[in-house]
Amino acid sequence: MYLLPLLTINSSGLERAKSILQASNQQIAPVSVNIVSPMVFPTLYQTAATKEGAFCSANGKKNKRNAKRSLCPKMRGYPAEFEISGNPKTYVSIQLDADEYKQGLKFSIDSKTTKLEQRVRIKKDGFGTFFAGGVITLQDTQATSSGEYAFSLYVTALYQ
Amino acid sequence: MLKKLSALAIIGFTAFSANSATYQVNVVLNVERSPLQITQSQSMVFNELLVNEASRNGYVCNATDSEPANSLSKNLCSGAWSGKSARFTVSGTPRAAISYTFTGEDQIKDGLRFFVPGSGTTRTVALDTNGEVTVSSSGAIELVDKDIAINAPGTKTFSYDFVAAYQ
Numbered sequence: 001m002y003l004l005p006l007l008t009i010n011s012s013g014l015e016r017a018k019s020i021l022q023a024s025n026q027q028i029a030p031v032s033v034n035i036v037s038p039m040v041f042p043t044l045y046q047t048a049a050t051k052e053g054a055f056c057s058a059n060g061k062k063n064k065r066n067a068k069r070s071l072c073p074k075m076r077g078y079p080a081e082f083e084i085s086g087n088p089k090t091y092v093s094i095q096l097d098a099d100e101y102k103q104g105l106k107f108s109i110d111s112k113t114t115k116l117e118q119r120v121r122i123k124k125d126g127f128g129t130f131f132a133g134g135v136i137t138l139q140d141t142q143a144t145s146s147g148e149y150a151f152s153l154y155v156t157a158l159y160q
Numbered sequence: 161m162l163k164k165l166s167a168l169a170i171i172g173f174t175a176f177s178a179n180s181a182t183y184q185v186n187v188v189l190n191v192e193r194s195p196l197q198i199t200q201s202q203s204m205v206f207n208e209l210l211v212n213e214a215s216r217n218g219y220v221c222n223a224t225d226s227e228p229a230n231s232l233s234k235n236l237c238s239g240a241w242s243g244k245s246a247r248f249t250v251s252g253t254p255r256a257a258i259s260y261t262f263t264g265e266d267q268i269k270d271g272l273r274f275f276v277p278g279s280g281t282t283r284t285v286a287l288d289t290n291g292e293v294t295v296s297s298s299g300a301i302e303l304v305d306k307d308i309a310i311n312a313p314g315t316k317t318f319s320y321d322f323v324a325a326y327q
Contacts, residue, residue: 031179044189048196049256049326067255068327071189080183098185107185136187149187156180 031086031157039134039153042075052141059113059133071138079114079133084157086122094118096132097154104143107151110135196252196324204246204299204320209272210238211309222277223299236303245298250324254291257327259284262297264320271309273302274318284327297322 041058051068058077064070086092096116100107109116110133120128132153138144204223219236227241228234237243250258260283264276276299287293299320303309 033179033181035183038183039185041185041187044187046189046191046193047253047256048193049253067253068257080185105187105189107187134185144189144191146189146191149189151185151187153183153185154180155183158179 031084031092033155033157034083034085036081036083036129037078039080039132040078041134041136042072042077044071044136045073046071046138046141046144050138050141052138055135055137057110057112057133057135059110059135061113071136077134079110079131080153082130082132082155084120084122084128084130085126086128088122088124088126090122092120092122092128093158094120094130095154095156095158097156098134098151100151101139102149102151103145104138104140105149106137106139107149108135108137109133109153192253194252196250196258196326198322198324199249199251200246200322201249201294202244202247202296204297205242205244206299206301207234207237207241207243208239209236209301211236211271211303211306213310215303215306215310217303217306219303221301223301225296236301245296246320246322247294247296248322248324249292249294250287251292252287252326254287254289256291257284257286258293258324259327260295260322260324262320262322264299264318267318268304269316269318270312271303271305271307272316273304274316274320275300275302276320279320295324 039058041056044056047067049068054069054071056063056071056077059079062074062076063072065074067073084092096109096114098107098109113133114131118130120130122128206223207221209221220233221236222228222233223243223245225245261280262276264274264279267274276297285293285295
């Protein structure tokens with residue numbers, strides 16, 4: 001729809017406009033997001049003493065030691081690290097999204113350390129980095145079972 | 161005119177320059193729903209009780225580990241001290257807090273009343289690093305009807321409840 005105004009100008013103007021479009025298109029390197037290190041959670045433990053609402057954060061900090069309120073007392077998880085490439089010295093807007101419930105556990109973005117929307121600066125070398133911390137919360141003590149859970153983290157990058 | 165157009169065009173292109181991806185996060189969960197286990201490590205033991213003409217209603221004998229200094233707490237007991245309080249070992253998840261309750265409501269048999277001091281009171285304790293804790297409770301027998309009791313020698317059986325749960 002942004003191209004519509006081009007139709008109203010004369011042909012020579014159209015050619016020039018096209019060439020500008022192409023030039024500007026080439027200047028903008030496509031945004032590409034790569035994961036450098038995945039989000040890592042320590043092994044979670046639910047015992048008979050673990051209360052609903054207990055959680056485990058993967059944000060680089062040690063988790064609380066209280067076994068009733070933590071799914072991974074005193075253990076440390078790590079946030080996902082992403083590398084984003086784009087036009088040097090620009091900003092890229094990043095949106096993170098995770099809100100998933102499976103068999104008693106909920107996965108969400110760790111709001112204490114991670115903003116759902118971030119502005120990431122692309123440095124001179126054409127790369128920028130950002131992190132995404134996560135948290136697993138026990139929502140139903142009876143619905144869980146031992147084993148591996150897989151959750152999804154959505155990342156959307158957008159030039160500003 | 162052209163300057164305006166080119167600005168529009170760039171906005172158009174940048175707005176479409178979006179990139180979205182989904183990443184998988186794996187989590188391993190170990191579930192141990194180990195219930196609390198309760199074992200009685202020592203039964204409640206009373207000294208032999210003695211009721212004779214000199215006994216009065218209201219005399220008591222307590223089941224405690226050590227002999228009470230106060231004779232009012234043992235004037236129904238006889239012989240060398242052999243009383244013992246009840247002991248229960250509760251095991252479960254290390255460091256977990258538990259609540260427990262001894263319940264022994266008034267039971268009267270042959271002129272004797274059995275009760276647990278502090279019956280029905282819920283107390284809180286934490287399991288140790290090995291997941292164990294031992295809790296104890298005393299018991300008490302009171303002479304309530306001397307005339308019946310003096311004519312009913314023999315062994316009497318009373319009961320009480322012990323309940324423990326995770327907090």
